[in-house]
Amino acid sequence: MNYCPKCGYEVKDMKFCPKCGFDVTGESAKPTEVVEINERDLSEPIQGIPVDDMDHTAGADYTAGTDQAADATGAEDLRAALIGKKTEHYMPIFEELDRVAELGKGKGTHWNWCAFFFAPYWFAYRKMYGWSAFTMFAPAAAGFLIGIIISIVGDIPESAYELVGRAIGLCFGIFFGIYGNSMYKKRIDKLAAEAPRYPAQREEYIRKKGGVSVVAMILAIIIYVGFNVLITIPEL
DSSP states (O other): OOBOTTTOOBOTTOSBOTTTOOBTTSTTOOOOOOOOOOHHHHHSOBTTBOGGGSOTTHHHHHHHHHHHHHHHHHHHHHHHHHHOTTHHHHHHHHHHHHHHHHTTSOSOOOOOHHHHHHHHHHHHHTTOHHHHHHHHHHHHHHHHHHHHHHHHHSOOOHHHHHHHHHHHHHHHHHHHHHHHHHHHHHHHHHHHHHOOSSHHHHHHHHHHHSSOOHHHHHHHHHHHHHHHHHHHSOOO
């Protein structure tokens, strides 16, 4: 009888473990030796302890605990692989947010300076392209609409427009500074839940979906700077 060397799940004649996806046919995969214990062995006292006083559920509890520990370790490894760069920074933050959620205190927040100052670039770097685009254009759109409202109200000096624009940018920065890490954790957890079970497929999935993208960040910088130049060019 064969067992997965990583999680201990029974795999029989399978090539991959149906529980953790480990390749049990590799060199590191060896059948786990099973020690059979007959009823006579169980009926004899151990070190003077009567059989009736022994906890027969201890083995089951230990097995369940081992399975849970293996699942937790696999989940943490997958989360770390999907984060890629700065794993040592984000893993403690994610664990803290997990504890807050377990205590029933909401999703929790943790300040992110990169999301506060450079939200479009940080989101692009972390492959959150939708949020990157949103943080590029949403402040300008909000400023444009508020500008229209102000112009309808009356003659407003140009300095007021500049003040409104800065206030809008600050509000967006504070929002993403507060919730940026929570948003990133939500994405990583979603990717982890959708990850393939087999190692070969999972490795390719992590490479495409996880990690970071320097190219995307550079493109975001070019687009954002170009967009701001265009909207600030005075009318000819």
